[in-house]
Amino acid sequence: MPAHASPDAGQSEDPAGLLTRRRFLTYVVAAPVLTVAASSVITPGKAYAVVPSPPQPENILDLGDVMVAATKQVEDLLVLEVTPDNRVVFRVPRAEVGQGITTALAMVVADEIDARLTDVEVPLEEARQDLGTAQSTGGSSSVRALWDPVRSIAAEARARLVTAAAERWDLPARSLSTRDTAVWAPDGRSATYGSLTEAAAEVAVPAVSTDPKPSSEYRLIGKSTPRIDARSIVTGQARFALDVDVSGALPTVVIRPPTLKGTVESYDGSAALRMPGVMAVTELPSGVAVTAKTFDQALKARSAVDVTWGRGTVDGVSDAEIKERLAKAIPSSTLPALLDQRVVDATFDFAFVNHAPMEVGSAVADVQSGSAEVWLATKSPTGAQSAVAEAVELDVDQVTLHVVRGGGSFGRRIYHEPAVEAALVSQAIGKPVKLMWTRNDDMRHGRVRPRSHHKLRAVHAAGQVLSYEHRMSCVELDLGSGTGQALVDAGYVNPTVGSAFYTLSQSCPYHFGVVTESLNEVSYDMPTATWRSVYSGQARTAEEILVDEIAKALGTDAVVMRKKFLKTAEARAVLDKVATEGEWGRAMSSGTAQGVALHGEYRSIAACLVEIDCRGTKPRVTKAVMALDVGRQVNPSGLRAQAMGSLMDGISTVLLAGNHLDDGAFREGSFSDFQYARQADAPLECDVHLVGGTGKPGGVGELCVPAAAGAVANAYARATGKKPRTFPINF
Amino acid sequence: MPSYAFKLNDKNVTVEAPADMSLLWVLRDLLGVTGPKYGCGVGVCRACTCHVNGQAVQVCTLTAADVVGKKVTTIEGLAPDGGLHPVQQAWMDEDVAQCGFCQPGQIMQAAALLKAKPRPSDADIDKIMNVCRCGTYCRIRKAIKRAATT
Ligand code: FES
Numbered sequence A: 001m002p003a004h005a006s007p008d009a010g011q012s013e014d015p016a017g018l019l020t021r022r023r024f025l026t027y028v029v030a031a032p033v034l035t036v037a038a039s040s041v042i043t044p045g046k047a048y049a050v051v052p053s054p055p056q057p058e059n060i061l062d063l064g065d066v067m068v069a070a071t072k073q074v075e076d077l078l079v080l081e082v083t084p085d086n087r088v089v090f091r092v093p094r095a096e097v098g099q100g101i102t103t104a105l106a107m108v109v110a111d112e113i114d115a116r117l118t119d120v121e122v123p124l125e126e127a128r129q130d131l132g133t134a135q136s137t138g139g140s141s142s143v144r145a146l147w148d149p150v151r152s153i154a155a156e157a158r159a160r161l162v163t164a165a166a167e168r169w170d171l172p173a174r175s176l177s178t179r180d181t182a183v184w185a186p187d188g189r190s191a192t193y194g195s196l197t198e199a200a201a202e203v204a205v206p207a208v209s210t211d212p213k214p215s216s217e218y219r220l221i222g223k224s225t226p227r228i229d230a231r232s233i234v235t236g237q238a239r240f241a242l243d244v245d246v247s248g249a250l251p252t253v254v255i256r257p258p259t260l261k262g263t264v265e266s267y268d269g270s271a272a273l274r275m276p277g278v279m280a281v282t283e284l285p286s287g288v289a290v291t292a293k294t295f296d297q298a299l300k301a302r303s304a305v306d307v308t309w310g311r312g313t314v315d316g317v318s319d320a321e322i323k324e325r326l327a328k329a330i331p332s333s334t335l336p337a338l339l340d341q342r343v344v345d346a347t348f349d350f351a352f353v354n355h356a357p358m359e360v361g362s363a364v365a366d367v368q369s370g371s372a373e374v375w376l377a378t379k380s381p382t383g384a385q386s387a388v389a390e391a392v393e394l395d396v397d398q399v400t401l402h403v404v405r406g407g408g409s410f411g412r413r414i415y416h417e418p419a420v421e422a423a424l425v426s427q428a429i430g431k432p433v434k435l436m437w438t439r440n441d442d443m444r445h446g447r448v449r450p451r452s453h454h455k456l457r458a459v460h461a462a463g464q465v466l467s468y469e470h471r472m473s474c475v476e477l478d479l480g481s482g483t484g485q486a487l488v489d490a491g492y493v494n495p496t497v498g499s500a501f502y503t504l505s506q507s508c509p510y511h512f513g514v515v516t517e518s519l520n521e522v523s524y525d526m527p528t529a530t531w532r533s534v535y536s537g538q539a540r541t542a543e544e545i546l547v548d549e550i551a552k553a554l555g556t557d558a559v560v561m562r563k564k565f566l567k568t569a570e571a572r573a574v575l576d577k578v579a580t581e582g583e584w585g586r587a588m589s590s591g592t593a594q595g596v597a598l599h600g601e602y603r604s605i606a607a608c609l610v611e612i613d614c615r616g617t618k619p620r621v622t623k624a625v626m627a628l629d630v631g632r633q634v635n636p637s638g639l640r641a642q643a644m645g646s647l648m649d650g651i652s653t654v655l656l657a658g659n660h661l662d663d664g665a666f667r668e669g670s671f672s673d674f675q676y677a678r679q680a681d682a683p684l685e686c687d688v689h690l691v692g693g694t695g696k697p698g699g700v701g702e703l704c705v706p707a708a709a710g711a712v713a714n715a716y717a718r719a720t721g722k723k724p725r726t727f728p729i730n731f
Numbered sequence B: 001m002p003s004y005a006f007k008l009n010d011k012n013v014t015v016e017a018p019a020d021m022s023l024l025w026v027l028r029d030l031l032g033v034t035g036p037k038y039g040c041g042v043g044v045c046r047a048c049t050c051h052v053n054g055q056a057v058q059v060c061t062l063t064a065a066d067v068v069g070k071k072v073t074t075i076e077g078l079a080p081d082g083g084l085h086p087v088q089q090a091w092m093d094e095d096v097a098q099c100g101f102c103q104p105g106q107i108m109q110a111a112a113l114l115k116a117k118p119r120p121s122d123a124d125i126d127k128i129m130n131v132c133r134c135g136t137y138c139r140i141r142k143a144i145k146r147a148a149t150t
């Protein structure tokens, strides 16, 4: 809870310089004492006798807690404003790339301050160095991290508005009520918040409680609410970076090297410069940029530029070599099986996977002497701002970085290459530019989920799992921005950030005795990135496949076996839900089958049951039933949307979509050969059930990927009798 | 430079453009119509889907010359006068959009399908090739079926 609130603080202690130009009510709430969430470990119910595993680090402190703590530290810098025209404006220190967090946060603000949802605005905050990594979007932590701070400042605002109305009407503040963006007196009089905002800013001490309301009084939180920007999206009005109208911004594309991170040795742009509309040809560290009056002209002029390329960083390297090195990077087993024990083991390989957001990398930049302005969809605004400043040799505070809505991210927009390229070109030619990566650029030079190799081994005897090992190796993940930077800020040393991330995100949900999990990263200078659910996308998928194989070895049904070994009641509840709703075990024709899996992370848990049909030319998931316990549900419709999207990621990465590395270059170039799921790959039926629902919100954006991927792989195994080992299966 | 005349969202337009200029960039860069999105430029992602004489087409694969004298409709012109087409309404009712980037193309595709087949089957819907990287396919299917009954 806020220790004190001082509306004058805007004048005197305004580190961002944001508040002085505001005439209206602005709250600055003091930072509360930092607390770390307690362990959520639950001991197994009496009915299940298993060999217990001690809590793992992720159970005590997970990655999202790091983001929650980072946000808490800057809580006093978050700004909620009530304008005289009765708008309640909360500047969201996060990116909106399709997760629906702006809708969820608008609902929280509206509910807590008692405003109409339509009176709430949630613009994306510009890059603010004072917010630092607390402005990063990642780790499925946005609503989780902002839940307490946003309710605090909205409750504080409401208390001040009530106090201002009480003073105006000379009535006891406790006799007043609030609804519909207004304060109401017992006699039916009302005053809009907008009419009270200036007086409320003068309130020294609120006369009513500034505590957030109890959940029993929520009107919006917990009710399915369509996206607040739905109308602008369906009418084509929603603006992405390249739709922003920046006067005179010139279309720019970049000719990129034939292999990853190749360099420009020399180039001749003279022929291109003679082509119609072409304005400039500019060398960049990443290639040669062509600027023209239209994108069409810029794209066509690329072939007229003669570039001599230097070697890339992984020339000569292909998938086979990496696969071998990853396998060698895994230490041998430390826990040998004794004579009366049995082993279930398997190795798995996951291919590189591009993020392929629908909106390709793009940015608008206007660099002038002494200042720069950038428009970018970014999950790491302060990182992007610093990178641009460094590239064009300006101070960070000379760069204004507007955060624009993004057309998907899946981890991609933690990195900000297009902004740096756009800024460099703008600086070189002295004009604003809008720079776009082509789909080919994004596929061949954009980032990828690192290829990974997994060795799993469980030892069991007498119906118990005594030990369980998971050794993962992968191409080194670049965590140099966003949540990775948040870990560095939290004290994790740079070379260990990958393993810190792994440790804070991984835990085995089962009591499998002695559990050992480790990650070895193999260094290749390649453009890798966090990909929705990060290490869990592969690691937990592999585990859920092995769990099915352990169940088989124990002669137990996959659901019964999971229920026996699961650590928490919440996990058993979501599993029970999908088993019941999805009619687990129903008779199915040969070539079709069900599969089930679950995954817990981000203080949430999800189970998924799918049915697959493997009789046609390619397997199709025909039905999916999911169940989620994400703690407090802010917007059930948005939660279901995230589950459905994650399901498509599970289907795609297990069955269809990956990228081959051939001699230092990615083979796939567009959606013609990168086979991300389309309508014909989506289930005809998809039901998402929400269970639980109390306490604070957990994370959900990435939660369902491993559960969905595991369920698809397990269904495939059951339908075909083949053990899935390399992904995607059809590659 | 040659000039081309066609009807864009019910208004007559004449545009001067190189003969080989992609219609996607004619719309976006010359006419300032940004509803159609670039997602691949080669006709496979379908984020740029618009209508030409009522048929769904990928404007990145056409030129201005291809639409001379024809009716081009973008997402901005699907419903007259700031209203909503039944497909747009169904999209809102089913809360389809996530990032929203593919949705202008998805909606134009669905509207054309419903015009040709007022009661599309699941097999008809399966034929839609528009990529939605956010994976909104299940809600797209529901929204198409909802629009079919309104
Ligand atoms: S941009 Fe036209 S189909 Fe992809």
Ligand code: FES
Pocket: A098, A358, A407, A408, B097, B098, B099, B100, B101, B102, B103, B131, B132, B133, B134, B135, B136
């Ligand atoms: S809603 Fe994001 S690509 Fe379809």
